[in-house]
Amino acid sequence: MGILQPHKSVLKWLPIFFLFFCTATAHAQLTLHKSATLAELQAALQGPGLTLSNIKITKGLTGHQYGTFNGGLDSAGKGPVIGIPDGIFMTTGSLTSLLGPNSVPDYSGVTPDPPYVDQDLVSISPYAKFDPVIIEFDLIPTGDTLNFVLSFGSEEYPEYVCSQFNDGFGLFVSGPGFSTRNAAFIPGTSDAITINHVNNGTAGIRADGTACTLGNSAYFNDNGNGSGNANLQLDGFTKPITAPLAGLTAGETYHVKLALADSGDGNYDSGTFFKWLNSTDSHPVDLELTTVASNMAPVKNGTVAITYTLTNTSTTSDVEQVQTLLEWPAGISILNQDGEGSYNPATHVWSTGPIGALASTSITFNVQIGQEASYTASAEILYSDHEDPDSTPFNKATFPNEDDTASVTLTPSEAPHVTLKVRGLLQGPYDNASGLMQDKLRQQGLLPQTQPYALLGHNGTEMLSPAVAALEDNDAPTDWVLLELREQTNPAIRVAASVALIQRDGDVAEPQTNETTLHIPNVEEGRYYVTLRHRNHLGIMTATPLQLSNTATTVDFTLPETAVSGKHSRLLESHAALLWAGDVNSNNSVIASGSGNDLNAILGAILSHPENILGNSNLRLKGYLDGDLNMDGMNIYSGPDNDVNLLRANVLQYPDNGNGAANYIINGSLPE
Structure with a gap:
């Protein structure tokens, strides 16, 4: 030796x-x-x-x-x-x-x-x-x-x-x-x-x-x-x-x-x-991984689609299973994904089923980027059930050009955008004693993962992240809200919109990160009306257009002294201003009786439900429903904790309804 x-x-x-x-x-x-x-x-x-x-x-x-x-x-x-x-x-x-x-x-x-x-x-x-x-x-x-x-x-x-x-x-x-x-x-x-x-x-x-x-x-x-x-x-x-x-x-x-x-x-x-x-199995195959982005220079804080494609270039051999590791840099948030196979967000592994000879399979991720100068997303094939002679897992640092590795570098552009911090309170879930809104929809797992405002003309891809859905206490999400910017000379024209979450304490937050500083992309600095809308509450709008820029402007609709459009546009409590509950059918009004009333929308959903075989008006429906004005996860027309009494009380006690008429119509303040 x-x-x-x-x-x-x-x-x-x-x-x-x-x-x-x-x-x-x-x-x-x-x-x-x-x-x-x-x-x-x-x-x-x-x-x-x-x-x-x-x-x-x-x-x-x-x-x-x-x-x-x-x-x-x-x-x-x-x-x-x-x-x-x-x-x-x-x-x-x-x-x-x-x-x-x-x-x-x-x-x-x-x-x-x-x-x-x-x-x-x-x-x-x-x-x-x-x-x-x-x-x-x-x-x-x-x-x-x-x-x-x-x-x-x-x-x-x-x-x-x-x-x-x-x-x-x-x-x-x-x-x-x-x-x-x-x-x-x-x-x-x-x-x-x-x-x-x-x-x-x-x-x-x-x-x-x-x-x-x-x-x-x-x-x-x-x-x-x-x-x-x-x-x-x-x-x-x-x-x-x-x-x-x-x-x-x-x-x-x-x-x-x-x-x-x-x-x-x-x-x-x-x-x-x-x-x-x-x-x-040593019987060889040849797998190739490629990637492409829908936009190599997306706007900062914007969204982009990244697609990965696995191709089996072998002419005779099938593979039964392939696993690919995706590496996401800090600052990229996955909004959703769509494609073949399954993706594990905990391990970042995309697993596919069989891929035939000369066949391919793809998966697309819609992601939101931040404000860094560049982001590189990469992937590498980890496993297939057959040997690939020119593919070696985990060696992309040594041999970055093997065809089992793919990457794409995004260089965000300085597109125009404005920044806001917005607060609001919804009457339905609001608790006077605590000064907070309840979050029973979140607690019961009823908040939808994707934004629910397509009927109000918003087709964005905003999604609720599991981390934000798990938040508790004051920052817990109560529900989705729609934030709009409107044209300064004609506030009926919507310039931009974004769907966010409203927290128990009234802060409006980004649904992926819970960040309360909101970036509205593709909007030039200038003067805009700011509106806050909800699916079963009357929306609210600033009284005048505000000067907006990439420096955050705060709009606090919870403060009674904040000037808003319209007369009695909010319910004024002793220490807070609330959005009126009751616009179940989203027509910018609250109606208790007569044509187009909102009570019928609540009752109709109950009577037409497949489980309501006997047509009982006191059936209690559980779910994420527009008729659930107090947002406790139940749509109730009659009986304890019903949603009807809140709507009727708002109509009867509305400041301009001096005679307490049941057929009084509360018209919203948003121009249409």
Whole structure:
């Protein structure tokens, strides 16, 4: 084996950090789960076409040297990221050996275990026996090929490249058809995953003449040497390395060992992030991924459609399943999607069913962008049940031009827009005691996901995000509202419109982000009337046109002193002004009796409902219904909590109805 050269601790003073003091498990986006159970480790390793069992930890300190991770694609700031979304981590030190920032050039943790020789691991790095972590399990593949992805990194970089301090990682497989085989190599080579085989291409200042390879720098991320890069402590780590292991027999059981260790001594920690991908059939197909945007220069805060298309260019082979990972940059919000297959918003994976030879499948996302100079949305094929010779998952950073990767860069334009902050209160759900509106529609899951104002002439694509729908307390959404800008010389003409949510406290908010500063695109700075409308309340409009620009103008319709168009256009309470409830049929009036009255609209919906076989007027209908004036989720014509009494009371007590006539018509103030 040769004579080991002096330990690194002799060469220079080395700060030691005892890992039983390390309690941090997350830094910014990357999160390490140190308490992962065996079942959770197994689940993180399980991929399509694989059945795993009998997982065990042969070596490694529980709570410190292994676990699961997520957030590997996300950046906390300056510096490269792992490039693997989730999986398991292994380290020869501690969690803080991995977590950024890169604060020191020579971080080390100390484990209490003595050296341990794993014969397979020392076959690729003779002195790799310090601080080992070894995970073993069995698997049964459905195909004849296994595929996996890893990122290996170390504090040994860059000083100890080409030395005997050659920390390494191995993935050893044994079973039917072959003896133990290391499957972790630099793609296209026989170079194992060690310091001396993958590096920045330059021998380190502590090189001792040990044989090394300096030609694999394309797979290497230089993370500085204590430079403060944000995402990882490790001074260098590989770009995601994806490699297959062929020659297996489908349906047979194979034993797998993941092994990592320091070489020479226990100083200068190393780590591996690992994700088992899948098992595939080696019968080849050729898949191609493309993307296109409906507008490469959409307006800032505007919307754009992005379409991804998967094409099977094979002339004879079908594929049964394909998974594609979509990466959305910060500042892009998905409004909705439409197409073939399914999309998981939690994992950002688009899964398709069978794609025949020379066939294709597509999915389109309508997204809203922000105000950055550019946004790049990208995607990469992760899996198909057949091998694709020119497609390698997770390697787009190394080989960005493979046809399994597609991206589109949007450069938002400075189109004209105006900005508003609007407040209002709806009489129906308003509670005088709290000064808030109720949110029973949200609580019961009755708020529609898409905007409901097509009947009022708005055909926008606004959608309610799950995060906003889950909000509680004062910011919880009460209902959808329609915000309009009208022409200053003829307020009957609508210049622009946007549908938003009205919160319990009256703030009008963007339905995807809950942002109360609203951007109305494609509107020049100028003077406009501002209106706030609701599906069963009378709308309200400012008394005069307001000067609007890209600096937010506040319009607070809840304040009695805010000047509005029309006489008695709002119900004035002691401390707030409310929109009148009762315009069930959206004709800009509230009518209790006579032609076109709103009570008949409530009754008609109840009598004509399929469940109302006997035609009972006291049937209580649950749902998102225009006749539900108090917005409790029930449309009620007669009996307790009915919606009719509110409407009648408004007509009888309206300030201009001096005689209390039941057939009085409350006309709305919006010009038509």
